[in-house]
Amino acid sequence: MCKCLLSDSGSTAAVQRNVLPTTVKPSHYDLELTPNLETFEFQGTVAVSLDVKETVKTIVANANDLQVHSGKVVVVAGGAETTQIATSVVVSKEAQTVTFEFANEIPAGAKATLHATFTGTHNDQMVGFYRSSYMDKTGAEPVKKYMAVTQFESSDARRAFPCWDEPNLKATFDVKLVVRPGLCALSNMNEVEEQLVKSEAGEVLKEVRFARTPIMSTYLVAFAVGEFEFIEAMAHPKLPADAQPIKMRVYTHKGDIHRAQFALDVGVRTIEFFSEFYGVAYPLPKLDQIAVPDFAAGAMENWGLVTYREQLLLVDETTTTRRRQFVADVIGHEFAHQWFGNLVTMDWWSELWLNEGFATFMGTSATVHNFPEWNYWTQFVHDDYMQGLGLDSLRSSHPIEVDVRSAEEVDQIFDAISYSKGASVIRMLSSFLGAETFAKGVHQYLKKFAYQNAKTTDLWASLSEASGFDVADIMYAWTRKTGFPVLDVVSESFDASKGELTLTIRQSRFLSSGDLTPEEDAEALWTVPLTVVTHLNRHTPTRHVLREKMTTITIPYTEERGHFWKLNYRTTGFFRVNLTASQQAHLASALRADFDFFTVEDRIGIVYDSFSTAKAGLSSTSGALDIVTGYAAETDYTVLSSISQNLASVKRLCLAEPRSTIEGLDALIRLVFSDKARAMGFEYAEDEDPNVQLKRTLVLSEAAGANDEEIAAELVRRYERYIAGDDKALHANLRSLAFATANKRSQTDAVFEQLLSLAKTSDAAAVQLDALRAIGSSPSLDVVRRSLALVLDSETVRLQDVTVPLNSLVASPAFGEARVVMWEWLRANWEALHERMSAAMGLLGSVVTLSVTFHTSAELADEIEAWARGDDLATDEAKAKRVEQLKSARRPLDQSLERVRTNAKWLARDRAAIAAWVAARQ
Structure with a gap:
């Protein structure tokens, strides 16, 4: 692998990139793969058409975890064709390359075809051409079965076949999959031929050939092999004029197809919407979606064959309203890529x-x-x-x-x-x-x-x-640039005779730590599109562009009853707004007077801005809590969710503070949520507004979490009925909440055992996940430790779901102590965690983040930093190994430690003010 110095567009700094030599460039791949779902080893051959840019005797491609057995090159130059067998084939695990050496030079300008044979492994790490397992329950007894699927983004096509695995080295692909006769084989394009063939061992196999792909990047190539079922429909985009009907299918493993209808319906509507919005016809004849039991990301936009986690594609009566929304949104995201990412x-x-x-x-x-x-x-x-x-x-x-x-x-x-x-x-x-x-x-x-x-x-x-x-x-x-601005209105001047208000606005970089240096401030300058609304023009904002550190704007204004101004209409600008205490109080007064003065997006923005600037020390936490008291009459689900999240951050901040502080914050939460919970009740009508369903779940959750005894007790009663066999005792939207509430209020490990049983044995994947989401919410530190052990229990928790039991611990009433246990567990189990998760995209970083990010001790952050350097290890070799192991998780670790230190500053600065605010209202 050579290191090429490339100048990044828009940047003056040269960036040293590790890329393949530019001596040859691929234009087409003929690829044949024979997967095996018993031995988990696949065989393959590939023929890559190459344009030779420079005279060479070596050809270097990407390969990772492949055994490349042979190579040859057929060269056409000067009207003659020659063939050379590679004199050596060397695979570098460190560089993730395979180098083919040839005795004679291949001349510049020639057309060459590189042929290679290879074998690889269907690993269980959710990368490359990997295996995924499930329980087939269509027979008399459940049977464990496997499928083979792909996840190539960003750099794992090289685990499936030797290739030029860089996004700008596009090519076309002819794919042939050779599988057992009873299996279904899928790829990016439509199937064009199927025939029975005999293997060298005499086994009858099915050879499936697919149409040639458009020119595309290697990370978008996809295959799937297994016992699949499907449902289908046709999409009929009205625009553009050359748009053609598109065959849409959703695939699942056998026995799960009844959950695919929602995804099919949404898929048809979404592909039609994008064809019409983009004004560019979808260029493939089909678009398949497939549910995969084990999947590291949420979904992957492979052109013509989109892969998903099962819970982000499949919907049934056990699916919550919020999960249905996620499914629709994820489909929209992946289908948007079919143009923006795949086409371009x-x-x-x-x-x-x-x-x-x-x-x-x-x-x-x-x-x-x-x-x-x-x-x-x-x-x-x-x-x-x-x-x-x-x-x-x-x-x-x-x-x-x-x-x-x-x-x-x-x-x-x-x-x-x-x-x-x-x-x-x-x-x-x-x-x-x-x-x-x-x-x-x-x-x-x-x-x-x-x-x-x-x-x-x-x-x-x-x-x-x-x-x-x-x-x-x-x-x-x-x-x-890293970061974004915070806008401060440093002065206001009202001219009654002109009916104008003049605001002087300063921009600087916003840091949650609040410790911006003068040097950082001097460099912080954005071109800020700013919108301003007032009581005179509540939904027709004035528009301004801020280009300097300090800008003066003038807007129409009066000081009549109920007057106000607000920056960042509908919260479209990517910045924070910091208000003085008097400005904040005036805005809070306008909120109390009439919510309709402000859009829902504005009400969300006001909540987040007040708490975020308080965390940074630019405003006060007591002022942010005052803002919340003005939302007692709030009815919108998303605004209430914003209040919930910000109050939760203050509660976590105060976990080690006197109990009276937590009780006072719980009282504020009950003020906002308990009456709403009682008014809405526990029953869900199937035909009611989805946002009403979401709000009901939220307000019940907040009331129960703030120790509203009536609400919590009813949730526990319904949980007990459910466990006793009454499936109708808990609506899908209520299930996870009731599980967690029962576990929180249990003085033994009985609820943990019940949830563990559900996670292992429930027929419904949604129920299994809800059990895992609640499994660590117990006040018992023994249960906390048992929940952590599940992260490494591959029989109970799929690799894709390892963060779920970790997340559940945040709801534990003993989380103040549990977060220390989490850090100790991470340190003690680091080698096993790294071995299980290092290959899966971003998973190790997520586990590290969840294990350390909720602390409020700067000293503990220093301890974790020292561990990351390997200070606890005896040799330089061991320290270097620790640093290398953490490389893929280093950025999330740094971000987590910064959060810990920021929280420590926030608590030290505002603990007395929070306690005083609480005491004044008790």
């Missing part, structure tokens, strides 16, 4: 956000289109927008466009910056340009770069052409 692909992994940020934004757009009754943009603000702000408020964050040196580094940026911040700045830009102009620019971009690779600047150029704005100039800091 980022040039290199540094621009991963072009795929993921745009698909997140467009996935939400599709969900809003398909289910307008869900008001799903408010969910986006609560989830993606706030998650992006939360991660990007850390010094250890990274730019949207991050310099990636190798494909192996990419896993660490599959995070809320690439997805959620990326989507949020696109939403901000779309709002600034206008939806029609934005759509026009996207259409031009897709048409211009179809079947090619593109960079961020290419998208900006198309949007600039459509809008007349210099989009690259506006967006540079948002994508190339």
Whole structure:
């Protein structure tokens, strides 16, 4: 592998990337694979058509965990054809390459075809061409069976076949799968031929050949082999004019197809929506979706064959309302990729956000289109927008466009910056340009770069052409700088004679730690699209662009009764707003006067801004708690969810404080939620508004979690009836909550044992997961330890689900002590955790994050940092091994430790104020 110095577009710094030599370039693959679901070893042959760019005697491709047995090259040059057998074939595990050496030179300008034979393993790590297991319950007795499926993004196609595994080395693919006759074989394209053949051992096999793919990146190639069932429908896009009908199928393993109808219906509507929105026809004849029992990510957008976790595709009567929304949103996200990512692909992994940020934004757009009754943009603000702000408020964050040196580094940026911040700045830009102009620019971009690779600047150029704005100039800091601004209104001046209010606004970088240095502040400057609403124009904001550190704006205003102003209408701008105590009090007063003054998105933004600036020390936590008291009459689910999350963060902050502080915070939670819980009750009508169902679950959960005895006792009674065999005692939306409430209030491990039994034996996957989500919520530290042990119990917990029991511990009444146990467990079990999870994309980092991020001790953060360096180890070799093991989790660990230190500062600064606020209301 050579190291090429490339200059990143939009950056002055050269980035050293580990990429393959540029001496040859692939154009086409003929690939044949013979999977085996008994030995878990597959055999393969590949013939790669190459354009020879430089005279060479070696050809280097990617390969990882493959045994490459032979190689030869057929060369056509000067009208003559020659064949050479490779004199050596060397696989480098460290470099993830295979090098073919030849005796004679292959001349520049020649056409060559590299032939190789190889074998690989269907591993159980959810990467490459891997195996997934399930229990087939269609016969008299359950039988464990397997399927083989793929997960190649970002750099694991090389685990399935030797290839040029870089996104900008696109090619076409002819795929042939040779399988047992009773199995179904799928790939990106439609099947064109099937015939029975005999293997060298005399076994009769089925050979399935698929149509040639469009030109595409290796990470989008996909296969699936197993005993599948399917349902199908046809999609009929109305636009563009050349759009063709698309055959849509959903595949499951046998016995699960009854849960596929929702995904099929949503898929048909979504592909039609995108064809019409993008104005570019979907270029494949079919689009399959398949549910996979073991899957590291949520889903993968393989062109024409989208793979999903089962719980993110399949829906039945045990599925919660929130999970149905997730399913629709994930389908939207993956289908958005069929154009934005598959048709036009980022040039290199540094621009991963072009795929993921745009698909997140467009996935939400599709969900809003398909289910307008869900008001799903408010969910986006609560989830993606706030998650992006939360991660990007850390010094250890990274730019949207991050310099990636190798494909192996990419896993660490599959995070809320690439997805959620990326989507949020696109939403901000779309709002600034206008939806029609934005759509026009996207259409031009897709048409211009179809079947090619593109960079961020290419998208900006198309949007600039459509809008007349210099989009690259506006967006540079948002994508190339870490962080985002906080806006302070440093002065107000009202001129009654003119009916105008003049605001002087200062921008600086927002850090959750609040310790911005003068040097950092001097470098912090964004072009900020700002919208302002007042009592005079509650839904027709004035628009401004802030380009300086300090900007003065003037808006129409009066000081009549109920007057107010608010920055960032509908919370579209990706920034925080920090208010002085008097400004905050005035806004809170306007909220109490009439919620209708503010959109739902604005009410969410007000809550998050008040708590986030309090954490940073820019405002007070007591002021944020005052804001919450003004929401006692709030009725919107997403706003109430925002209050719930922020009050939970304050409660976790105070776990080691006097019990009276926690009791006072619980009283505030009951003030907001208990009356609503009683009014809504425990019964779910199947035909009621989904947001009503979501709100019912939320308010019951908050009331029970804040020790509302009446609500909690009823949940426990319903749980006991359910365990006794009354399945109707718990609606799907109530199940996880009742499980957790019963476990919290149990003085023994009896509920833990019942939940463990459900996790192991329930016929419903949703019930199994709900049991795991609640299994660690007990006050018993023994149960906490037993729950942690499940992370390494491969018989009970699938690898994809290892974070679920970890997450459940956050709800334990003993979480103050449990979080210390979690850190001790991580340290004691590090080698086993690394061995089980290191190959699965981002999983190890998630486990590290959950194990350390909720502490409030700077001293403990120092201890964890020392452990990460290997200070507890005796030799330099052992220390280097620890550092290497943590490489894939280093960024999430740094972010977690920054959160711990920030929480420690927050608590030290505001513990007295929180206690005083609570005491004044008891």
